[in-house]
Amino acid sequence: MSSALTDLCRYPIVQAPMAGGASCPQLVAAVSEAGGLGFLAAGYKTADGMYQEVTQVRGMTSGAFGVNLFMPQPGHADAAAVDVYRHQLAGEANWYDTPLGDPDAGRDDGYEAKLAILLDDPVPVVSFTFGCPTRETLDAFARVGTYTVVTVTSPEEAQAAQYAGADAVCVQGVEAGGHQGTHRDDPETDACGTGLLALIAQVREVVQIPMIAAGGLMRGSQIAAVLAAGxxxxxxxxxxxxxxxxxxxxxxxxxxxxxxxxxxxxxxxFSGRPARGLVNRFMREHGPYAPAAYPEVHHLTSGLRKAAAAAGDPQGMALWAGQGHRLARELPAAQLVEVLNTELQAAAATLALRGPA
Known part of the structure; x- marks a missing residue:
C-alpha cells in the first residue's frame, strides 16, 4: 500500500475523477496541493494521453493523487437497437452538421495499456469504474505500492471488491452526477438506485475495508454526515x-x-449507460428511446456533443451533474477545499457537542 495513503482518513476530501475533460491536471494538482486527494480521469483518453497528464500533475504537486480507469465492457449490445437509435439521431446530425460516430470504435478504453503504464510507473492511487479488476491485477498494484479503490453501487459489488483484494471501495449513491458505476448494466434496475446514506449503512454491514462516499455532496456538513455514517x-x-x-x-x-x-x-x-445530468432538450427527446448499449451509444453521440458545445448550445450537450448542483460555488479549487474543511470541522464539532442520542 502506498505510504501516502496508509490512512485514507488523512484525505477526507476527494475530488471525483470526471471523464470528458473536467478532471484536468490543473484541477487535480490544485486539490492535492490544498490537502485533498485529486483524481485524474483516464476514461476516453489514450494510454499515452493518460501518461502525459500524470507527468503534468507530478510537475505541479508533490501531493498524493489518483488515476481512475474504466473497466472493459462485455460485448452484449443489441446491434439492431443501436441501429434504430442511429436513425433516430439522424436529425441531430443534420442540425449540428456533423456525422454520427462509429458505434464499434472500441470497448476496452485502452485498459491493458493503461494498466501497464501505471504498474511500470506507479501513482499513489488507482480506482476502477464499471466493474472490478481481477485479484491478479489488484495484487500487482499492491506490490508496487499503489492503493486501489473500486467503485460500487450495491453491497454485493462491495463484497466482490473486498474479495478481489481492493484496498477500499467508493460507495456511489444514486444522487451522483455522471455515470452510475454499476458492475453489471441491467436496464431493469435503472430506477432502482440506492441513496448514499442508506447505501453506506448497507455496505458497512458486509465489508471491513474503508469506504469513500460519493453522491450529491456539496457542503462540509454533508461530508460530516457521511463520515459519521461510517x-x-x-x-x-x-x-x-x-x-x-x-x-x-x-x-x-x-x-x-x-x-x-x-x-x-x-x-x-448520451452514452447508453445510466448517467445523471441536467435535463435538457436532447435528454427529453432521446432518453426514452436510448438502448442499453455502452460504449456504442457513447461513440455514436460523441461528435454531436462536441458540435453542440462548439455551437454554444447546452441543449445538445451531456451536462453531467449531481443532485446538489444548485449548491455549486465558483471558487478556486484550493479555496473550495479550505471552505469544505472549515464547514466539515464546524459540523463535526456540532455533532460532538450534541453527543449520542
Whole structure:
C-alpha cells in the first residue's frame, strides 16, 4: 500500500475523477496541493494521453493523487437497437452538421495499456469504474505500492471488491452526477438506485475495508454526515466541476446554477449507460428511446456533443451533474477545499457537542 495513503482518513476530501475533460491536471494538482486527494480521469483518453497528464500533475504537486480507469465492457449490445437509435439521431446530425460516430470504435478504453503504464510507473492511487479488476491485477498494484479503490453501487459489488483484494471501495449513491458505476448494466434496475446514506449503512454491514462516499455532496456538513455514517472520506465531483481550474466546458459550468436547468435525471441518451445530468432538450427527446448499449451509444453521440458545445448550445450537450448542483460555488479549487474543511470541522464539532442520542 502506498505510504501516502496508509490512512485514507488523512484525505477526507476527494475530488471525483470526471471523464470528458473536467478532471484536468490543473484541477487535480490544485486539490492535492490544498490537502485533498485529486483524481485524474483516464476514461476516453489514450494510454499515452493518460501518461502525459500524470507527468503534468507530478510537475505541479508533490501531493498524493489518483488515476481512475474504466473497466472493459462485455460485448452484449443489441446491434439492431443501436441501429434504430442511429436513425433516430439522424436529425441531430443534420442540425449540428456533423456525422454520427462509429458505434464499434472500441470497448476496452485502452485498459491493458493503461494498466501497464501505471504498474511500470506507479501513482499513489488507482480506482476502477464499471466493474472490478481481477485479484491478479489488484495484487500487482499492491506490490508496487499503489492503493486501489473500486467503485460500487450495491453491497454485493462491495463484497466482490473486498474479495478481489481492493484496498477500499467508493460507495456511489444514486444522487451522483455522471455515470452510475454499476458492475453489471441491467436496464431493469435503472430506477432502482440506492441513496448514499442508506447505501453506506448497507455496505458497512458486509465489508471491513474503508469506504469513500460519493453522491450529491456539496457542503462540509454533508461530508460530516457521511463520515459519521461510517465512510473514511467523501468524493465530490459537481462541487469541483465549476472551479476555474476545471477543464469542463464553460457552458457546462454555467448550467450548474442556471435557472433554466431545474433538475437532474438518469439517462442513457448520451452514452447508453445510466448517467445523471441536467435535463435538457436532447435528454427529453432521446432518453426514452436510448438502448442499453455502452460504449456504442457513447461513440455514436460523441461528435454531436462536441458540435453542440462548439455551437454554444447546452441543449445538445451531456451536462453531467449531481443532485446538489444548485449548491455549486465558483471558487478556486484550493479555496473550495479550505471552505469544505472549515464547514466539515464546524459540523463535526456540532455533532460532538450534541453527543449520542
Amino acid at each position: 465512510a473514511s472520506a467523501a468524493q465530490l465531483g459537481t462541487a469541483f466541476l465549476v472551479c476555474p481550474e476545471s477543464g469542463a466546458n464553460a457552458l457546462h459550468k454555467q448550467a450548474m446554477t442556471n435557472p433554466l436547468f431545474t433538475r437532474t435525471e438518469l439517462t442513457r441518451a
